[in-house]
Amino acid sequence: MSDRTFLEEITIRSIGVIEHSTLEISPGLTVLTGETGAGKTMILTALNLILGGKSDSSLVRKGSERLVASGRFAVPPTLIERFEENGLQIEEGELILTRTVNADGKSKATSNSIAVPASALIAASENLVEVHAQAANLNMTKSSKQRELLDRFAGLKLKSSLTKYQECLSAYHELKTRIAAMKRSIDSRDAQLVALREFATTMAGLKLEANELSSITNEIARLSSVEELRVAAQLASSAIEDEESGSLTTLGVVRKSLDVARSKDPQIEDLYQRISEAFFIVDDAKSALASYLANLEADPNRLDLLNARKASINSLIKKYGGSLSSDEELNILIERFDNSKNAIADLEGGDERLKELEGELTTLKKELVKAAKDLTSLRQESSQTLSTSVTAEIQQLSMPHTSFHAVVESADYAALKESDFTSLGCDEVSMLIQAHKDGPLVPLAKGASGGEMSRVMLALEVVLASTHPVGTYVFDEVDAGVGGKAAVEVGRRLYALSKHAQVIVVTHLPQVAAWADSHFVVTKNSDGSVTESNVTKVADERRVEEIARMLAGMEGSTSAREHATELLELPLSAR
Numbered sequence: 162m163s164d165r166t167f168l169e170e171i172t173i174r175s176i177g178v179i180e181h182s183t184l185e186i187s188p189g190l191t192v193l194t195g196e197t198g199a200g201k202t203m204i205l206t207a208l209n210l211i212l213g214g215k216s217d218s219s220l221v222r223k224g225s226e227r228l229v230a231s232g233r234f235a236v237p238p239t240l241i242e243r244f245e246e247n248g249l250q251i252e253e254g255e256l257i258l259t260r261t262v263n264a265d266g267k268s269k270a271t272s273n274s275i276a277v278p279a280s281a282l283i284a285a286s287e288n289l290v291e292v293h294a295q296a297a298n299l300n301m302t303k304s305s306k307q308r309e310l311l312d313r314f315a316g317l318k319l320k321s322s323l324t325k326y327q328e329c330l331s332a333y334h335e336l337k338t339r340i341a342a343m344k345r346s347i348d349s350r351d352a353q354l355v356a357l358r359e360f361a362t363t364m365a366g367l368k369l370e371a372n373e374l375s376s377i378t379n380e381i382a383r384l385s386s387v388e389e390l391r392v393a394a395q396l397a398s399s400a401i402e403d404e405e406s407g408s409l410t411t412l413g414v415v416r417k418s419l420d421v422a423r424s425k426d427p428q429i430e431d432l433y434q435r436i437s438e439a440f441f442i443v444d445d446a447k448s449a450l451a452s453y454l455a456n457l458e459a460d461p462n463r464l465d466l467l468n469a470r471k472a473s474i475n476s477l478i479k480k481y482g483g484s485l486s487s488d489e490e491l492n493i494l495i496e497r498f499d500n501s502k503n504a505i506a507d508l509e510g511g512d513e514r515l516k517e518l519e520g521e522l523t524t525l526k527k528e529l530v531k532a533a534k535d536l537t538s539l540r541q542e543s544s545q546t547l548s549t550s551v552t553a554e555i556q557q558l559s560m561p562h563t564s565f566h567a568v569v570e571s572a573d574y575a576a577l578k579e580s581d582f583t584s585l586g587c588d589e590v591s592m593l594i595q596a597h598k599d600g601p602l603v604p605l606a607k608g609a610s611g612g613e614m615s616r617v618m619l620a621l622e623v624v625l626a627s628t629h630p631v632g633t634y635v636f637d638e639v640d641a642g643v644g645g646k647a648a649v650e651v652g653r654r655l656y657a658l659s660k661h662a663q664v665i666v667v668t669h670l671p672q673v674a675a676w677a678d679s680h681f682v683v684t685k686n687s688d689g690s691v692t693e694s695n696v697t698k699v700a701d702e703r704r705v706e707e708i709a710r711m712l713a714g715m716e717g718s719t720s721a722r723e724h725a726t727e728l729l730e731l732p733l734s735a736r
Contacts, residue, residue, distance in 0.1 A: 164239055165662055165663075166288060166289050166632030167186075167234065167235050168290070168633045168665070169234065170185050170186065170233040171207060171211070171230075171231070171232050172231040173207045173231075174229040175221060175222035175225035175228045176203050176210075176222060176228045177203040177206065177220060178690055179204075179222070179690070182204075182695070184696055187678060188659075189659045189663065189664070189679065190658075190664045190676060190677050191666070191677060192673065192676075192677040193665070193666070193681050193682075194667075194669070194680070194683070195683035195684055196685075201667045201683050202637065205635060205637050205667060208230070208290065208292070208635065210228075211259070211260050211282065212258075212283065212286035212290055212292075213260075213284075216266070216279075217266075218263070218266040220262060221263070225264070227263045229259065229261050230260045232258050233255060233257045234255065234256045234257075235254060236254055236255065238254070247285055248281050251273075256285075257273050258285070259271045259274075260282070270282050272285075287631070288631065290631065290632075290634075291633070291634050291635070292637070301605065301614075304589055307567070307592045311547060312540070313629055314624070314628060315539055319536070322536050322539055323585070325532050325535075329525065329528050329529040329532045330582055330584065333525050333529050333582075336521060339518065340519060344515065354508050354509065357501055357505050358505065360497075360498070360501065361505065367473060367477065369474065369494070369495055369498075371491070371495055372492070373474070374474055374475075374487050374488050374491055375488055377470060377471050381464065384460060387457060387458065388459075391457055394454050395454065397450055398450045401443060409444060409447060412436060412440040416433065416436045416437055419432055475487070478490045478491060533582065536586040537569065537571045537586065540590070541569045544590070547567045547624065548565055551621055552564045554619075554620035554621075554623050555594075557650055557653070557654065558616040558619065558620060558654060559645075559650050562598065563594055563595065564594070565594055565617065566592070566595065567591075568591045568592075569588050570588065591604065594613075615651075616643065616651065619655065619658075620654070626658055626661040633664075634662055634663070634665070635665045636666045636667070637666075639668070643670065648673055649731065651673055652672055652673040652674075652732075653676065655676060656676040656732060671708045671711035674707075674711060675725075675728040675729050676732045680700070680704050680707070681697065681698050681699070682699050683695060704729070705726055706722070708725035708728055709725040712724050
């Protein structure tokens with residue numbers, strides 16, 4: 162896990178029932194248990210806020226001005242650049258993300274105490290945490306999500322192929338648009354040619370540069386105020402150089418006075434060094450002022466030239482520009498001039514130019530189709546591997562006869578339509594399950610119960626974990642609708658996943674909790690609140706007691722304690 166991030170600590174203040182709580186999370190498998198309503202899901206709510214989720218004033222605890230959620234993550238050196246690209250600073254291998262939400266709904270996000278937009282947290286979350294709850298499982302039934310999962314599994318090779326396809330698609334649409342515009346303009350090309358040539362000739366004569374107007378305006382301001390600038394510089398120079406009362410003389414006297422005693426007191430030595438630094442800075446300023454005065458001179462001819470050029474540029478902007486700032490309009494005109502050569506060539510070429518461009522479009526279409534086919538081929542290859550791997554995982558989760566199938570359905574490449582080319586290729590991905598060898602293939606949404614869906618999702622994550630950089634997986638209600646032997650297997654697979662990445666699970670099942678490396682119990686005070694003392698890390702006898710409570714629904718059951726002890730011995734053989 163050294164090449165992955167992991168969540169070290171999460172701190173919560175005034176969220177729902179939680180008044181104040183801090184959890185130090187270890188690598189491996191961590192479970193959160195406790196009675197219904199004790200605040201376990203509030204911990205996931207806090208994590209969602211930390212990762213840029215939507216803020217909601219209703220989450221602020223009643224009577225509090227604001228909520229605070231903070232997460233401290235360890236970041237390996239190999240991933241630091243990814244976070245810095247999103248404007249997040251890593252200090253000594255740590256990233257601290259904090260989110261506050263006021264009672265009036267206003268929210269603020271910080272990264273290592275520096276304010277950042279919530280979008281930066283969302284971008285960071287892609288490499289930090291993957292959260293799975295019942296809502297996420299429902300989302301997985303969508304075709305777009307299924308394609309995303311397959312592409313994620315296929316890795317860098319598919320990502321590179323998709324980028325190439327998207328570049329071809331963009332170039333194809335751009336050329337199509339250019340051809341369509343050319344066809345529309347053929348009837349009026351004579352008038353357009355006159356206007357374009359006039360514009361191009363004017364621009365070529367002026368030889369404009371980007372942001373030139375601001376530079377001209379600044380130089381005009383300087384040349385128009387030469388005497389005023391000279392007086393100011395001379396006064397400043399005199400104040401520095403005056404032999405009797407100049408600042409340089411005064412600093413020299415102070416420096417000399419302190420020099421006598423500086424060896425006798427460190428404070429005097431410090432003051433001497435500071436005065437010396439000031440002395441040399443002022444001395445440098447004296448030289449700079451002298452140089453400035455030597456080079457400062459009126460240039461009426463240059464001033465007239467600049468005023469004339471400024472007038473020409475403003476006239477051009479008035480004639481051809483819009484309502485943006487002068488520099489923005491100037492930059493737009495320069496870009497328009499750069500493109501005018503192609504526009505004139507298009508219009509002058511007429512039908513021949515149109516045929517030439519249509520030939521280019523045909524060639525580009527062939528490249529686009531090849532890129533789409535390559536993308537399809539990679540998806541089909543990856544779908545077979547994914548299907549085999551996930552099926553093996555599912556069958557370990559008490560679904561011994563169930564198989565998983567990722568199916569790639571592509572457009573008919575022999576008769577492609579324009580609408581077949583989407584931004585993600587010409588494929589649709591479906592994920593289906595087969596209850597037994599000769600059974601029909603059924604979409605996940607129709608063929609899987611809540612418990613089965615949770616196990617399919619878990620199986621997918623176990624397979625994807627080895628190829629995806631996310632460091633922490635969070636599962637809420639992954640055990641919904643699961644019990645008995647299946648629950649034991651869910652715990653076993655979560656434990657297997659925790660060998661690749663950090664795993665945090667909110668669970669009601671003792672069979673799952675028994676596999677944990679770290680076990681936290683959340684309880685409520687009599688007033689319904691949760692404070693730091695109510696989130697307890699349990700081990701040894703206290704952990705046996707909690708597992709027994711989960712088994713029996715009550716405390717003090719001897720048979721439940723015996724069963725709990727037996728459950729806790731299960732994972733030992735796997736460690």
